[in-house]
Amino acid sequence: MIEIQIENLIKSFEVGKNVLDGLTFQIDQGERVGLLGRNGAGKSTFFKILTGEMDYDEGDIRVGQGRRLGLISQIPVYPDGFTVEDVLRSAFGRLHDLAQEMETLTAQMEAGESDEGILRRYGALSERFEAFGGYDTDVAVNKIASGLSIDTAMRTQLFEQLSGGEKTRVNLGRLILEDTDILLLDEPTNHLDLHATEWLEDYIAGFHGTVVAISHDRFFLDRIVTRVIEIADGQAEFYSGNYSFYAVEKERRFQERMKQYQKEQAKIDQLTRAADQLHLWAFMGNDALHKRAFSMEKRIERMRTTARPTKARKMDSRFQSLEFHGDEVLALKGLTKGFADKPLFSDVNLRMEGGERIALIGDNGTGKSTLIQMLMDMQYPDAGRIKLGPSVKAAYLPQIIHFDHPDWNLVENVMGAKRGISAQSARNRLAAYEFRGEDVFKPVEVLSGGEKSRLRLCMLMDDEINFLILDEPTNHLDIASREWMEEAVEGYDGALLFVSHDRYFVNRFATRIWELSDQTITDYPMGFAQYRQMKAIEVQQKHLQPSAVKEKTITLKTEKPRGNKAQMAAKRHLTNCERDIAKAELALEELDTAMADAACDYALLTALLAEKEQQELALEQLYQRWEELSAQAE
Structure with a gap:
């Protein structure tokens, strides 16, 4: 069942510059989708359009009938005097309406009315009230508040007096308590500590609805999403996996497009040189060759189909x-x-x-x-x-x-x-x-x-x-x-x-x-991985009976000693050296490709061969440096 259907969505804030430029995709019921893209790509704009907070210029948006959207980036304005507890319990609006009608019917029955219609209506309301968790609201509120580190003292505070991060946490708790069908999470972990973030991940794992998350937290994305939609240049590209899959697949697609582009450019250069040669021979007395040259140039124009793929330019400064x-x-x-x-x-x-x-x-x-x-x-x-x-x-x-x-x-x-x-x-x-x-x-x-x-x-x-x-x-x-x-x-x-x-x-x-x-x-x-392992063991031991703790031996994987300062410095330099080696190897591969394309051009081939020899010498020096640093690090 389709939950969200987007077709040819266009939105611009300045004339001639579309933030969303024909955005098209669909999200099915129960999917966990990560919405990625650089800052300013239009991710939050899309969320605001989806919830009706912002208009759009063209396109079509459809949300499943009767499905309720909840957006965490929106922090509603509550009445003066609302405490955190009031905000959390405002999630039970529909339960409150059911309870009021049940109280009215109860009062009528206590007054002596015996209409069977009243009894049937009360029974139906009672079933719905129980199905919506009406008898367990205290348990639900306490569970959510504990998970998001909203302590008893904070629950008595006025909502308007909280910090921005605290308001975000409380609003997230209210949204979860509402039992929303579609959760829209816009950077939900920005104001959460480790404990609250891991709790949210566990909650989403058991959530039965659909989740669409904008996040730059790579651990969070790896744990919760099963599909990635990247917004780039106003349009969508799709990856069927979590963030780690997306990162590898994105690079693979870039390399594939670059190879296709280079192949087309090599063919275009070859045909262009041939057309120029035909024109030259035509000027030397063979006019019929002009026609063949023009035909070749038309073929070149038809080949110009693949734009040069680009990567975001990396900043290259260091402390x-x-x-x-x-x-x-x-x-x-x-x-x-x-x-x-x-x-x-x-x-x-x-x-x-x-x-x-x-x-x-x-x-x-x-x-x-x-x-x-x-x-x-x-x-x-x-x-x-x-x-x-x-x-x-x-x-x-x-x-x-x-x-x-x-x-x-x-x-x-x-x-x-x-x-x-x-x-x-x-x-x-x-x-x-x-x-x-x-x-x-x-x-x-x-x-x-x-x-x-x-x-x-x-x-x-x-x-x-x-x-x-x-x-x-x-x-x-x-x-x-x-x-x-x-x-x-x-x-x-x-x-x-x-x-x-x-x-x-x-x-x-x-x-x-x-x-x-x-x-x-x-x-x-110790490092973070071993720290997490130790904390997990501590939690496990707390839940064991004292006798079981004595009987059960828990072993902790140990890391190698960090060593002295020289070893630590060598390890850091080793990482930089490995990065330089990878760059040098990639440069050699590109030179090999360029040499294959220039097989018929002796002058260019000679220049590329000389450049390759210099690159190989530099790479050999990097390998020697790597061996020295490896010895120091060990």
């Missing part, structure tokens, strides 16, 4: 690392912090050494960002002290980006951050971060969240640093920008401390976990 002298980057001694109504942590003693990559994780509201701000002297401890190494130079990317001069344009902000830089140099630097043309003259205040993060990184990466602090660095970034951020961090040699709920990011970089929970920070000297 500038400053050499670190000494072992200790950071020391926390007896650190205590709290607010009037909420203690955060107390008597924390931790130490961080050069080259370490530590992920600070924990539920929302436990004090992660507060600790980061204390490291940057933006807040101060109640007790204890924070000590940075004498040669430490830190750089900080906050979760919420602020600029001292939001009314300045991008060029002015870069020039203001780096004294002595020219306007042209500032524009060149911005171009490396995908800010080009007239975009560089926009006031910073009109940029999106992702664009502000990119601009701040542009200003950060120019500095030589040896201690990088990131607070939710991938928030508001699309997948392409997240991958670029990861490559930038991969090439950084200094110490790294970061807060993130992006499990892909944490898993890739953390060599050590600091878990902030129950007003303390627990140190796990």
